[in-house]
Amino acid sequence: MAAKTNLIPTLELSVVIPVYNSADIFPELHRRLVAALEPRVKSFEIIAVLDGCRDASVDVISGIAAKDHRVKMIEFSRNFGHQAGITAGMEFVSGAIVVVMDDDLEDPPEILPAFLTKLEEGFDVVYGIRKHRRRALPYRLLYRLFYRLLGSMVDIRIPYDAGDFCIMRRDVVDTMNAMPESNRYLRGMRAWAGFQQTGLEYDRGQRFANESGYTLGKYVALALDAIFSFSYKPLKFVSLSGFLIAIISFLYAVRLIIYKLTAGYDKVPGWASLQVSILFLSGIQLICMGIVGEYLARIYDEVKQRPKFVIRKVVGIGPEQQHE
Numbered sequence: 001m002a003a004k005t006n007l008i009p010t011l012e013l014s015v016v017i018p019v020y021n022s023a024d025i026f027p028e029l030h031r032r033l034v035a036a037l038e039p040r041v042k043s044f045e046i047i048a049v050l051d052g053c054r055d056a057s058v059d060v061i062s063g064i065a066a067k068d069h070r071v072k073m074i075e076f077s078r079n080f081g082h083q084a085g086i087t088a089g090m091e092f093v094s095g096a097i098v099v100v101m102d103d104d105l106e107d108p109p110e111i112l113p114a115f116l117t118k119l120e121e122g123f124d125v126v127y128g129i130r131k132h133r134r135r136a137l138p139y140r141l142l143y144r145l146f147y148r149l150l151g152s153m154v155d156i157r158i159p160y161d162a163g164d165f166c167i168m169r170r171d172v173v174d175t176m177n178a179m180p181e182s183n184r185y186l187r188g189m190r191a192w193a194g195f196q197q198t199g200l201e202y203d204r205g206q207r208f209a210n211e212s213g214y215t216l217g218k219y220v221a222l223a224l225d226a227i228f229s230f231s232y233k234p235l236k237f238v239s240l241s242g243f244l245i246a247i248i249s250f251l252y253a254v255r256l257i258i259y260k261l262t263a264g265y266d267k268v269p270g271w272a273s274l275q276v277s278i279l280f281l282s283g284i285q286l287i288c289m290g291i292v293g294e295y296l297a298r299i300y301d302e303v304k305q306r307p308k309f310v311i312r313k314v315v316g317i318g319p320e321q322q323h324e
Helices: 026-037 057-067 082-092 109-120 137-153 170-177 186-193 216-230 233-263 271-304
Strands: 008-019 041-050 071-076 097-100 125-132 162-169 197-203 311-315
Touching (some): 008 026, 041 082, 057 071, 109 162, 162 170, 162 186
Parallel strands (some): 008 041, 008 097, 041 071
Antiparallel strands (some): 071 311
16 A cells, blocks of 8 residues: 655645845755755745845855756845735746745744645635744834734734735735735735635744844834725824814813803913913824825825836746746
8 A cells, every 4th residue: 555645736836935135044944945845745936036135145046046946036126125025926926825934034934834734624825823923022012012903993804913924825816916006015915805714823933144124114114004005094083083173172162252251351361271282283283194194105106006126137937927
């Protein structure tokens, strides 16, 4: 009797990895990916999307691609951002199943067989849920606060503590590729697409080498894209603030009228309170203008219809995979 195998027959799997300054990391990532996938799938490809790297990542990954035909490379003309890197990779995949993961080895490749097992149970998307993060306490608190705030503001269910690390069937990827927006929050787009989705908990590790290129400012920009791309509640806040301030102003006007009729003169004490009121209302107005401006800026980006990224060079990708 032939030995049982846990290979998924005729499976073609694509791994999309946005890369930024990972010359010291990618060889180890490649080794661990191959070790995790070779016993589990029949064929796979690794698509590294180089997002304006300033180190030797281009040479290192090109060298690996020359030895392993399964490794393919897309190099951007400049840095277009993490979400653009994932978007580009998803547009060039050839696999029936697509994995999205970062280049820093904080998301362990060894969990991918468990993702595949969940996929075999009938799910279309399996995303990683981070049980523990090896980051400083302020970052962990901000992550937790952001996911809870976003969850309270959006109408779709975006899982708490779930990042871009996931595995998806091609139908889901094609749906996300068809979404034309420029300001992309991919984990929100993944949730919006629907299909059968489930999460799998794992412990997130430490970055393998070097420092992360994702600064606090980039995290804030991504958080704003998430909120303003998937929620209209900030605009409702603007309307509610205007309504409440109008009511308060009306009541205060009534108070002044009554005071004049009863006191017989129009000298109203309270210079300090008047200044506080003016400053408070001015602050509310600026906040509201800022919220409206965030939406207008994103509309402006969409109207320009510029490409989400510009590709300088590809390695290992044939004409049949390339798009106009």
